[in-house]
Amino acid sequence: GENVEQHPSTLSVQEGDSAVIKCTYSDSASNYFPWYKQELGKRPQLIIDIRSNVGEKKDQRIAVTLNKTAKHFSLHITETQPEDSAVYFCAAINTDKLIFGTGTRLQVFP
Amino acid sequence: DSGVTQTPKHLITATGQRVTLRCSPRSGDLSVYWYQQSLDQGLQFLIHYYNGEERAKGNILERFSAQQFPDLHSELNLSSLELGDSALYFCASSVEEGNYGYTFGSGTRLTVV
Numbered sequence: 001g002e003n004v005e006q007h008p009s010t011l012s013v014q015e016g017d018s019a020v021i022k023c024t025y026s027d028s029a030s031n032y033f034p035w036y037k038q039e040l041g042k043r044p045q046l047i048i049d050i051r052s053n054v055g056e057k058k059d060q061r062i063a064v065t066l067n068k069t070a071k072h073f074s075l076h077i078t079e080t081q082p083e084d085s086a087v088y089f090c091a092a093i094n095t096d097k098l099i100f101g102t103g104t105r106l107q108v109f110p
Numbered sequence: 111d112s113g114v115t116q117t118p119k120h121l122i123t124a125t126g127q128r129v130t131l132r133c134s135p136r137s138g139d140l141s142v143y144w145y146q147q148s149l150d151q152g153l154q155f156l157i158h159y160y161n162g163e164e165r166a167k168g169n170i171l172e173r174f175s176a177q178q179f180p181d182l183h184s185e186l187n188l189s190s191l192e193l194g195d196s197a198l199y200f201c202a203s204s205v206e207e208g209n210y211g212y213t214f215g216s217g218t219r220l221t222v223v
Contacts, residue, residue: 032210034211034212036214042216043112043200043214043215043216043217044153044200044214045112045214046211046212046213049211089152089153095166096141096158096160096165096166097143097155097158097165097166097168098143098155098212099155100145100152100153100155101152102151102152103152
């Protein structure tokens with residue numbers, strides 16, 4: 001089955017800096033890769049997603065890149081703000097279910 | 111409000127007991143997924159239902175079972191509860207299987223004492 005690895009597990013950045021979170025997946029048949037943001041005690045919320053026929057997608061300060069050959073995808077957050085502090089999960093579709101990475105705790109310091 | 115409703119929000123129960131968690135998907139969504147999130151852990155897939163039929167099982171214990179009813183709401187039954195079952199249980203729904211982002215409910219926090 002699909003296995004998704006996510007790095008780093010924690011990331012601390014200064015406000016205004018960029019943050020990058022990387023994920024790799026094992027099943028070459030996976031074709032949909034969403035990213036979720038989860039604040040403490042809250043539900044995961046979809047922030048951006050990418051499909052396998054696209055190499056890059058951007059939404060304001062957030063971008064995701066996908067390298068199908070290497071089977072990895074990354075989340076890029078620019079101009080980070082304190083409200084970006086949360087746990088971020090990557091995921092990959094395996095047949096009909098999402099398999100999640102282990103999460104990255106991002107802390108943005110003012 | 112995400113449109114996915116989970117009840118109850120909190121549940122405290124003793125070891126050995128049985129509980130039922132309920133999920134109502136967003137209007138129009140046919141797929142329901144259950145995930146378990148233990149403290150500071152990731153989201154572990156438990157089970158998926160589509161239009162009343164079980165579609166996939168993850169690392170779901172034999173003490174756990176689920177079903178999706180004709181009105182598309184789903185219930186997750188946890189029995190012979192152990193301390194280690196304490197976790198946040200999330201339900202998510204999507205329009206159809208596969209390539210769509212899930213919408214998560216607010217979760218049920220289960221504490222087994």
